Amino acid sequence: MKAVILDSDDRYRLTELDEPTPGPGQVAIRVAYAGVQWGDTMVRDGHFPVPRPFVPGFEASGHVVAVGEDVDIRRVGEAVTALTTSGAYAEVVLAPAALTLGIGSLPLRTAAALGWGAPTAYDLIHTAARVRPGESVLIHAAAGSVGTLAAQFARLAGAGRIVGVVGTADRADYAARFGYDRLLLREEFPAALGDEKLDVVLDPVGGPARTAGLERLAPHGRLVAYGNLAPYEPVLADTGDLLTHGTSLLTYNSNLLSRTHPERLAASARRALDLVADGEIRTDITAEYALDDLATAVQRLAEGTTCGKSVIRVA
CATH class of the missing domain: 3.90.180.10 (Medium-chain alcohol dehydrogenases, catalytic domain)
Known part of the structure; x- marks a missing residue:
């Protein structure tokens, strides 16, 4: 072959x-x-x-x-x-x-x-972050395969506001097709948000973006880390501060899940597949x-x- x-x-x-x-x-x-x-x-x-x-x-x-x-x-x-x-x-x-x-x-x-991106995006919204109706969601790498799917899953979950972060204006134009309420360039995050706080941040970037995301969480907000696109550098989170504000730093690793609980990953992949087949989500x-x-x-x-x-x- x-x-x-x-x-x-x-x-x-x-x-x-x-x-x-x-x-x-x-x-x-x-x-x-x-x-x-x-x-x-x-x-x-x-x-x-x-x-x-x-x-x-x-x-x-x-x-x-x-x-x-x-x-x-x-x-x-x-x-x-x-x-x-x-x-x-x-x-x-x-x-x-x-x-x-x-x-x-x-x-x-x-x-x-669909690949790994579909079950990952589904789990980020439904399993890790557990997005609730009316909540605000910020998605880094918003124009990628996971980001574009996560935005759609978040909308179906009832998210009230979805913000995306991208690297270039062209990528912002592309991501706008997938239901984002606002798109920011990477250099605009987080300053362009003003005083806005977020219920959920989906972060495959790491580094300073992860630190800024933690600082922007609303009370009871959740940041889900699922990658490290930025240079590998430690991000320190003070558990005392998290506890005071009820915020959470979570992680999601689909590769690990495939080895420890493949049936869970398969179930999420099946749900995503069914939504694509029904026309509710598009790749x-x-x-x-x-x-x-x-x-x-x-x-x-x-x-x-x-x-x-x-x-x-x-x-």
Whole structure:
């Protein structure tokens, strides 16, 4: 089969490999599309050390072509979207059966756009932050795949005001399509908010943005940290101050959840999938690349020039 490997020199190479065989609890999927996500930049840049050469790719859509032990043989032929630990940038990928969801009549290209971003955005709103009707929500990286989905989930949850933070004016124009009430440029946060306090802040950035977000929480407000796009530097929170104001600093880690409680992550992915299928939530694929152009796709994501979701066309 054709596959892209990430080699020890941090370069992507298209090569031929043997097709993998599913083990217990796994399915093999003939990949139609693979989603590009931030984890790809982290692996490429060495923040998640993995043995090289390595077939990257963490989300895929396609059809099940084989199943391992303890998996229902009737899943063969099923159209699915899947969360994987690696290998999605190949013609065949192995995925945990528990994190492989049937998509019914949903187009495979649309299903590939769900990836890890959809359950992450759903959980940020409903599980971690528990957004209540009328609350205000601020979302960093508002034009990305998680941000655009989180804004829509927040609106469905009844949020009264949704503010987004983006890096450029072009990204603000793009994010405006997804129901934000106000969009700020990164350099405008938090000064442009004036005295406004927020019930919920969703923060994949870290660093000074996280410190500022904590300071901007309303009484009983919650900041959910789910990444560190900024340089890795510690953010200190005084538990006494948090207690005094009833505020909370929470974390969310979908990768860890997939290993400790995959059924929970799968349930959130299913809810998100159903909302997309029903037309209540939309995904937005803004770029499609061939398998041999993966390096360009990942680099554009790393540079912040990608809005919405990028996918790799495999089949």
